[in-house]
Amino acid sequence: MNAEIISVGTEILMGQITNTNARYLSEKLASLGVDVYFQTTVGDNFERLKQALSIAFSRSNMVILTGGLGPTGDDITKEAAASYFDMPLYLNDEALAAIEKYFQKLNRKMTKNNEKQAMFPKEAIILPNDNGTAPGCIMEKGDKAAILLPGPPNEMVPMFEKYVIPYLKEKSRDVIYSKVLRFIGIGEAALEERLSDLLESQTNPTLALYAKEGEVTVRVSAKAKDENEAKKLVEDMCGVLISRCPDEFYAYGDDNSLVKVVCKALMERNLSISTAESCTGGLLGQNITSIPGASQIFSQGIITYSNSAKMQYLGVREETLKTHGAVSCECAKEMAQGMRRISNSDISVAITGIAGPSGGTAEKPVGLVYISLAHKNGVCVKKFNFSGSREKIRNYAVLNALNLVREYLNGTLDKQGEKLLNKNKCSVWRIFIWRIKRLKKKAQLTKRMLY
């Protein structure tokens, strides 16, 4: 099966936004075994869109369109597709009721021009929109099908997953089964090297590596006559991949993420976490609380951006800041320990570093970040030298803070640190493991910290 993607929107042609929809759809279609040979972007122009549809349908029987389903006169995707198929549009009462309901939920009145969004050909399959006013639809004629989806990714993605994937699976003859493996703490090139023999000899299943900021995913896809056969091919290959990188593999799944995996593990073990952030300024807290139900494991975090805040809230000693500076192993350690004391959480993670673009020195360059984890038996710190933009450095810091928690939970904190340092030439290494020996000082320290 093959398909084409048409992205509709003058804002894409003007370069005001990046076309992330085409990428998302292409990736999903590839994983479903649907080949995409062309992507086209066209503006909000009736004639040009009809022309693009006609070209696309001359090459493929299925065209997926995004954008142009809004309520204004500019939005012409549905009208152009219906005109291409020669299908008149009618007001669909069910779709109209759904739009009205959406407005009620927002406590706003529906305007007359939203009615346009409820106009569909009689034959169309309507795809409800749970996150906006624009329903999507599938128009079929003969062996041709146009799938119309809204432009905003937060509306398009859920609609595609809920309604279009089942539709596509039903259409396909071969069964495709695929699984995504997620790795952290290893670069794309290093992973490619470790898997080079598998990558070179791949036929079925196929392997596709993809590097995102700070992590690498591998998609394993197999085609077979039935699902069991395809599944077996994929599972066997997954086993081999994981055996090559047992410490770096952290989860399966396309929409999984390190923060999800870590939060889930904390929830399962009933462990609480708190955060003390300097250079990331709340990004770690934000990541943890992006997970629904985070309140089970997270009750508090402190953003101590200034030195005085580090002393005021976390009890970092003035001497430490004077001798070692705020971006130091010692400060990170005291931040994590201080946070754990005041929050009474099982684990506290602290991040301090230089995110740039300025503020770096020869001794402490931009990208230098210390991440510390305090737990019931002690505290450890890792030193990182990240490179890239301020945003990238902050993202890497948070990802590696989460990875530290993962390693702690897996009991691989020691092993991993040394391994990365010695074998993979990774810029990530572990410096110290401290044991808190004088727990008796806790009460005193707490007092000092609060004033």
Add this chain to the structure above:
Amino acid sequence: MNAEIISVGTEILMGQITNTNARYLSEKLASLGVDVYFQTTVGDNFERLKQALSIAFSRSNMVILTGGLGPTGDDITKEAAASYFDMPLYLNDEALAAIEKYFQKLNRKMTKNNEKQAMFPKEAIILPNDNGTAPGCIMEKGDKAAILLPGPPNEMVPMFEKYVIPYLKEKSRDVIYSKVLRFIGIGEAALEERLSDLLESQTNPTLALYAKEGEVTVRVSAKAKDENEAKKLVEDMCGVLISRCPDEFYAYGDDNSLVKVVCKALMERNLSISTAESCTGGLLGQNITSIPGASQIFSQGIITYSNSAKMQYLGVREETLKTHGAVSCECAKEMAQGMRRISNSDISVAITGIAGPSGGTAEKPVGLVYISLAHKNGVCVKKFNFSGSREKIRNYAVLNALNLVREYLNGTLDKQGEKLLNKNKCSVWRIFIWRIKRLKKKAQLTKRMLY
């Protein structure tokens, strides 16, 4: 003048990378007055690329291609374009010398297959590549021109800026000038309504509305014989637009953002800000600290995700939480006031709400968010009913918190609140303005808050 963009690369069709080149080129071309009506992506396939070229040249005289200029057999862009124009390829000594020199610089030996990258039609204009091995080129035949650029953005962008922009400027007669205006606190539909007469009658300058999450931008572009004339047309229209939405307009510029504008304003006035976050879990702090130099205005923030943390750090009264709950006007107010007391900052912003997906009730639905701003003369709270995903609700909350700061700095906090409520039917309205009457209680409160 108009042009089309063809992006060549199977990795784009597989969804392995996002096509940022098309966006960059479209934006640049728009600013140069070159209209782009179509963007096409095609894989590394000779026949399909020739077909795409033929379609593109049937609509435009200029086609810009990126990707497929590498040394391997997969790279077929130059070969397909030369074949389309019926021009044989020859080894170009100058290009070969440049590639050899590039390898010398890297201390690496050139391989035989890099010679392919020095093959060009005799008539081609060769575009040197200062950042990689693949030279670009321009092939012209009759009134048609194909501009071939390498795929990696760090090679493509400098080549485009250094060689292609001068080439295009020479070809173009008109001057284009454009400016982007940014609006917050008004929806796309409402803005469209307010500008409807201008949108309907637009010819030169043209207006293009674009809604991003929570804000709307308008690009004003004018074409003229010289820059001064184009500039005047744009500036006059900008004046009209701002006069229609004086409170909602917040900045010019494509790469400006509300957080940038607010942080800059705080820096200019030498005002400090601190944050107390519940449902956004650090997202506001993260946003503020994403701005380089944020330490000038931001020293601390507290993520009080649990009720006990709200009491422990911010001195929110147990009675308040019992009577009104954590998601209430009263709690938001006490959070902001408490944060201001402990941080000694000029402004404190607090956010408390229900981000969902669960946790909502009939009385307090998902999306209910209270945002409070405490300042030297008092404290105000706004109530919001957002809709959408957890992510969207949290993003909206942060955007509106920043807008509250903007309104405070502009002195439009009162006016704006009432206006939105009465005239624009926006779900944003203002509830209370309190005055702190008993400042004398400060010391007592501070004490209670710390224990």
